[in-house]
Amino acid sequence: MTTKTVALDEGVVRTPAEIKRSRYLGITYLLLAAIVLFFFWRWSGDLGNFTFKLARPLDPSAPDLTLSASRTTMIVAVVLAGLGGFQLAKGFGKFNNMVLGFGIFLFIFAFLGWATAQSSLGAFSMVGMMKATIVRSVPITLGALAGVMSERVAVINIAIEGQLLAGAFVAVVVASPLATADDSLFLGAPLGSWIGVGAAILAGMLLAWVLAVLAIRYIVDQIIVGVVITIFVGGMTAFLALRWLADNPQLNQAPIFKSIGLPGLSSIPFLGPVLFDHNIFVFGAFILVAALTFLLFRTRWGLRARAVGEHPGAADTLGVNVYRTRYLNVIIGGAVAGFGGAFFTLGSVGRFDENMTNGRGFIGLAAMIFGRWHPVGAMAAGLVFGFADAMSQTLGILQTGIPSEFLGMTPFIATIFVVAGVVGKARPPAADGQPYIKQ
């Protein structure tokens, strides 16, 4: 039936769930304000100034941002308290999420300011942290995109972790013997490395095909298939790394894709190094987000794919081939994940280590949900997780006295927080996870 918000008497248009959420948000702001005030301000009252560096030695020059710790934290606390008060009294309506983003930004800004001021360094590289955010978001975004492609046609892909890991392994094993350092470079890498990327994509597609056949033709439970694939790939790559790569180290050392500075754009102060000076995996992720958004929401193929995910019966009666559409999308998703997997080795460290994806595929799944099954949302969510990752690294350098084990948990805590609290009720494709059985 129709989804509608029924207006109560006196024209109140908020549902009880919204009111509850508003209250929850309001209290969150007040809590954050209290933490900033009593924790950071009291302690940093005599800490003096902190400095965020907006350029590294070789970057286009930009001035440093130096602020007084006590004044900054005081202002942030007041603004947060104001937001909380307004949220409790009236609420921000459709701007709720935007304001929440702003509030969290303020809190993190104050936190970083405090952490910097109390550290013996007194300064840290903001540009480095933002750049790391982008880089670390890439595998998560690509994993989430793989999930989006698959779940938009109603096949749950929980095997993303396995697809990433397989991509990482295959890429390095293929690229290592083929690529030598003195080859001529094409877009930052020798031809052999590109063949490695291609092989990683094929590996992702192969695993996706296995998932598709089992889930679509044999109607095996999709969660179980996904878990099995992930465990299988995890065990297999660990075994091969230990028994085979350990004895043949020449197969496990490939050149890394070099950064490419986009002409002109990369010399913009601060933004240039953060956004426009990366290797092909980062740009590839940006391009894929744009391309998949266009494909899903502007083309015939996308309309049919989304129809298959929402109401396969309707698509079928209109002559759309439900099975073919599902196979195709799941396999495209696998290709995206395979590409994302290659990033771990060829785009990052140049060698494969056991379980090196370390849950990024599952975080990607969370990013897909947080991003509401939309490629752009998936990227935004990927950036949030990437930021959590980069910040935990920065805090390690700043020596806050928080144990590094806790800092390492940050991305996962961010996942739980985001999925449980902030997302609200996201709506998956209506037929998600349901096999389609023709009458």
Added chain:
Amino acid sequence: MATLELKGITKRFPGVLANDQVDLKVSSGEILGLLGENGAGKTTLMNILYGLYGADEGEILIDGEPQQFSGPGDAISAGIGMVHQHFMLVPVFSVTENVVLGVEPVGFGGVIDMKEAKKEVRDISKQYGLEVDPDAVIEDIPVGIQQRVEIIKVLFRHAEFLIFDEPTAVLTPQEVEEFFGILNGLKEAGKAIIFITHKLKEVLEVSDRIAVLRRGAMVGEAEPATATENDLATLMVGRPVELVVNKETSDPGAAVLEVRDLVVIGDRDQMALAGVSFDVRAGEIVGVAGVQGNGQTELVEALTGLRDVTSGTVKISGTEVTHATPRQIHGHSVAHVPEDRQRSGLVMPFTITENVVLDAYYEEPYSHGISMDWKAAREKAADLVEQYDVRTPSTEIPASSLSGGNQQKVIVAREFGRDVKLVIASQPTRGIDVGSIEYIHERIVEERDEGAALLIVSTELDEVLALSDRILVMFDGHIVAEYQGGSVTAAEIGLSMAGAAP
């Protein structure tokens, strides 16, 4: 002028002859009413025509040319369009996206030309008087408009032969009138129409010819000008059927169910019930009419303890049960016939015996301590099957192997087969055959005459009118009108159902 003809269509499913040598013919500018009970083979026949099933024997001819359909795509390109009983619309898509799905006008690189698509939707909507907003999202528009979208969908595919499968099941009486106007417009535009229904009144009102299907075979044709409802019912069921419910005027006693200011939140956080108050007294049948989705489901769930009540009170025989559990409510001698018999009425893989003791398995005589007494359960089941005329070879077969009517009888037997003070029945006769409807209606009236209070929720207005001593009309979570049974017409109730002030 185009003609569509089915010749000798036969379709067998394991153990069932769904269609037996069916012949059918329809031409441009004509409405053929296809009448038959549920399970008579109407839907199978139409699915064959639409290419969803292959026929075992027989052929489909268009203008005398034999056709081979291997899927709906073939049927569509042959000019056949189907408006399914359960709309085949993607709820989160816009009207235009739904209309063009599968035959999208595309530009370079497969990009959908939305402008062109919208224009075509507008053109069709103007030409046939099917008013819709091409940008509206399906889940936000009423069912009547959704049906228009379905019709535009088939016209967009240049259908000459339009099949409507039970199109009026989900409409208010006013929407039904509008729909008949649309049907006549399509007929005048030269379309050939097959109108499938089990509603006698409607088929008489709108058809040019009537064909009747029974147990898979064509049992006769009738002319709307000369046929009566009784003739058609007899033809459809195969024996004379009592179409009216015989009952004495009621003599209500004290209030058994008292509902005050009931507020309930629905699944999508909407106000499903926005402060509803009413009583049901002993020896009285209160019917709740309304288009589906106006709070009836949530009302029944709240009264039977299946859904949380936000505010307000519910009392049964003077005891407050607002937040009671289903088992506590069951303990107050309440019978509940749920809306969806297969999802919440029965456990489909369980046997009839297991199903009839579902509400009392934990009590004597069916269990002693922790062990079940299956002998007592089987005896009870055999008893009820006999008493409630459930047609089954044994009490030890799964409920899923019974017909819809017999499944419903099992539920009624379980719920009415003990002393009850209050009956809450939702869609008690949905999708079951006329014979079983007649039977279940008799039992309902019998319960009333024995002094029970009954609340009957139904979207079938005729059913509410036939049974009720008092009628409540629900719209948008409110009770918008109350009528005395027998003193009100379907048209009056229809207006209230659509939300017009009474």
